[in-house]
Amino acid sequence: MNDSSQVGGSLKYGRSMEALPGPSIIPDRVLRAMAAPMRDIYSDEMMEMSQHIFATLPQLAHTTAETFIPISNGHGAWQMALCNTLSRGDTVLVLESGRFAVIWGEMAALSGIEVEVLPGSDRGPIDAAAVQDRLDQDVDHEIKAILCVQTDTAIGVRNDISAIRAAIDAASHPALFMVDCIASFGCEPFYMDDWGVDITVAACQKGLMVPPGLGFLWANDKAVAANESADLRIGYLDWNSRMNVKVHYEYYAGTPPVSHMYGLTEALAMIEEEGGIEAVWNRHTILASAVWAAVEAWSTPGGIEPNIEDRSNRSTAVTAIRTGSIDATELRRVCQERAGLVLGVGIGDLVGETFRIGHMGHLNPPMILGTIGTVEAALLSMGSPIGSSGAAAAAEAISAAL
Ligand SMILES: Cc1ncc(COP(=O)(O)O)c(C=O)c1O
Numbered sequence: 001m002n003d004s005s006q007v008g009g010s011l012k013y014g015r016s017m018e019a020l021p022g023p024s025i026i027p028d029r030v031l032r033a034m035a036a037p038m039r040d041i042y043s044d045e046m047m048e049m050s051q052h053i054f055a056t057l058p059q060l061a062h063t064t065a066e067t068f069i070p071i072s073n074g075h076g077a078w079q080m081a082l083c084n085t086l087s088r089g090d091t092v093l094v095l096e097s098g099r100f101a102v103i104w105g106e107m108a109a110l111s112g113i114e115v116e117v118l119p120g121s122d123r124g125p126i127d128a129a130a131v132q133d134r135l136d137q138d139v140d141h142e143i144k145a146i147l148c149v150q151t152d153t154a155i156g157v158r159n160d161i162s163a164i165r166a167a168i169d170a171a172s173h174p175a176l177f178m179v180d181c182i183a184s185f186g187c188e189p190f191y192m193d194d195w196g197v198d199i200t201v202a203a204c205q206k207g208l209m210v211p212p213g214l215g216f217l218w219a220n221d222k223a224v225a226a227n228e229s230a231d232l233r234i235g236y237l238d239w240n241s242r243m244n245v246k247v248h249y250e251y252y253a254g255t256p257p258v259s260h261m262y263g264l265t266e267a268l269a270m271i272e273e274e275g276g277i278e279a280v281w282n283r284h285t286i287l288a289s290a291v292w293a294a295v296e297a298w299s300t301p302g303g304i305e306p307n308i309e310d311r312s313n314r315s316t317a318v319t320a321i322r323t324g325s326i327d328a329t330e331l332r333r334v335c336q337e338r339a340g341l342v343l344g345v346g347i348g349d350l351v352g353e354t355f356r357i358g359h360m361g362h363l364n365p366p367m368i369l370g371t372i373g374t375v376e377a378a379l380l381s382m383g384s385p386i387g388s389s390g391a392a393a394a395a396e397a398i399s400a401a402l
Contacts, residue, residue, distance in 0.1 A: 026209055026210065041258065086113055097125065149182075211263065306321060
């Protein structure tokens, strides 16, 4: 008889689990849909598919704003937002919140825009009062746009977009309010019109469960009007050529992304079958609360702790977990090489100090509980201190919703 403890092989040889904050897990249905052969891009079928996509997507952002789909990752949507509304030498205010808003600002600087960063914390949300203070000082309205993220993927924070809008209004400031929902789109509640957002940028590879390659952008009337004076307009990304479309081709400023359109159509159908975007948001909230319950249970002084202390400021798409004296690199290695679980690496200032669990998109309790149970097993195998069982806490959190 074999003594299995003496054999020592890795346990990873089942289906691996990627608990990453994007690209997220792509449903088999979406992958199969994307394997369809190419169709005539001028056919009624393709035109109708585009019309369905352009009619359905804005419902997920709760907006009637103009929809654009750059064939790009999120960076392309960032660039589209900047170059359609701003001119060389304009100033933008970046609301620092982890990594990604600052990177958007770096792109703006490379495009000839003056960038001011309003410093923020790595451990909490944007301070709306600080935004108002800064805008109050800008009496000549030098700041033309305000850039921020709803969720920052590095630190796992969720910013209060309506509170930031209220701060802008309180300062009676006319700057365009641009919000990056790349990590949060399809995961966190978002009401573009009600919250007074002028431009929303998102992408398909996280909550929308489609392989990277499509950006999404919504521009309200104020943003569309800003295009008239913008001198950073770039031919391919200029949204004018994509408005008032007569030929399907024009939506995409060229050949439509046929496979991605099939994939996105299938993903949108899945969202509808689930009960609509509110049901999807609700599932994210429950699964995120299971992850949070686990992290809080594991927490010990000097060991594991959630990066964002207050639950109400945590993202329902990704959780960043500080590991203190526990070696985050070793934890990730054990999970991946011994157990087939891929965790997100710490990024930005949190490299080496954190790991991240992505809980965005196509996920259900066995996937989340499997992830948490595996992290717990890895912690135990490393002899790492944990407060109490995160797996039990997560199961309890989910039990309340079953
Ligand atoms: C919040 C946020 N903004 C922007 C980006 C950049 O998107 P992309 O890598 O698709 O260009 C990411 C990517 O992870 C992100 O999480």
